[in-house]
Amino acid sequence: MSAALNIAFRAPHTGAASGVVALGRKHFRLHAGPDGIPLPEVVLEQDPESGGPAVVTVHLPARIEIRAESGSLIPAQLAYALQACWVPQEFAPITVDGPRTLSSEALLPTSLVHPDAGPATAPDGEPLRLDVYWSVDYAGSQGAETAHGAVMLEFAPPGEEPGPAPQTPEQDEYMSLRDLAGSGHQHEFVVVDFGTTASTATLHDEKKVKQRLVDPAQSASLSTMLQALLEPPADAPPAWREEVRALLAGTQHQRVGGVGVRHPRQCRAARHATAVAASAAAPPTSRCCG
Numbered sequence: 001m002s003a004a005l006n007i008a009f010r011a012p013h014t015g016a017a018s019g020v021v022a023l024g025r026k027h028f029r030l031h032a033g034p035d036g037i038p039l040p041e042v043v044l045e046q047d048p049e050s051g052g053p054a055v056v057t058v059h060l061p062a063r064i065e066i067r068a069e070s071g072s073l074i075p076a077q078l079a080y081a082l083q084a085c086w087v088p089q090e091f092a093p094i095t096v097d098g099p100r101t102l103s104s105e106a107l108l109p110t111s112l113v114h115p116d117a118g119p120a121t122a123p124d125g126e127p128l129r130l131d132v133y134w135s136v137d138y139a140g141s142q143g144a145e146t147a148h149g150a151v152m153l154e155f156a157p158p159g160e161e162p163g164p165a166p167q168t169p170e171q172d173e174y175m176s177l178r179d180l181a182g183s184g185h186q187h188e189f190v191v192v193d194f195g196t197t198a199s200t201a202t203l204h205d206e207k208k209v210k211q212r213l214v215d216p217a218q219s220a221s222l223s224t225m226l227q228a229l230l231e232p233p234a235d236a237p238p239a240w241r242e243e244v245r246a247l248l249a250g251t252q253h254q255r256v257g258g259v260g261v262r263h264p265r266q267c268r269a270a271r272h273a274t275a276v277a278a279s280a281a282a283p284p285t286s287r288c289c290g
Contacts, residue, residue, distance in 0.1 A: 007149025
């Protein structure tokens with residue numbers, strides 16, 4: 001069985017003095033200090049229940065991917081500085097036989113997050129939050145494997161004093177969810193499609209979606225076709241006119257943009273009327289008998 005190597009995160013030390021307040025195992029609020037903005041420590045640790053080898057060889061350097069929670073672009077200087085100061089640029093294998101610190105005492109320049117002592121905000125005016133995804137390759141019992149870890153960095157406004165860390169459960173497997181009350185994300189929801197070979201997640205925002213019952217172009221086209229069907233020409237055969245009169249007499253419908261919404265019984269009658277009209281409009285055929 002393959003050894004499971006995990007990437008975990010923690011505050012440099014307990015207490016608010018570190019400037020790194022753990023809001024969860026994968027969520028930290030960062031406060032600027034005199035020398036910069038401290039970042040969480042990154043630790044490599046093995047899963048004791050994996051049943052793999054006691055010693056794992058890790059191939060550095062690790063890699064990170066940075067995304068803004070709001071979906072906005074991240075300034076290139078900020079992304080580069082976060083990579084340079086937080087990820088050790090060592091190109092050598094190391095052995096892990098227990099918890100091993102991969103990155104510690106990292107400081108991010110304050111000016112990159114708080115230019116001119118202004119607050120770091122997202123486009124909607126909320127504090128800047130970055131999702132950072134770590135990965136590192138290692139040699140497991142089944143060959144080359146990759147360990148992963150994700151963390152949310154939340155940057156506190158300048159001058160805010162670090163508060164005590166809230167009480168969090170011992171085991172929170174996933175990234176914590178924050179309260180959306182008072183934010184600009186209250187009307188959003190995600191639609192997830194779990195496919196056989198791939199899955200998709202689509203973010204919907206009711207403030208940016210114009211909802212219509214029927215597409216305007218389709219509504220206009222359908223209205224024109226129904227009008228032509230329900231208004232037989234002067235030379236239409238009697239069967240067509242009788243079908244239309246019966247259809248209109250037995251139909252109670254609501255009009256939406258000029259289009260009648262009918263029950264299935266009326267829809268079947270309309271299809272029958274269409275067939276009658278089509279047969280009436282078709283040219284006569286002749287058959288030769290031998």
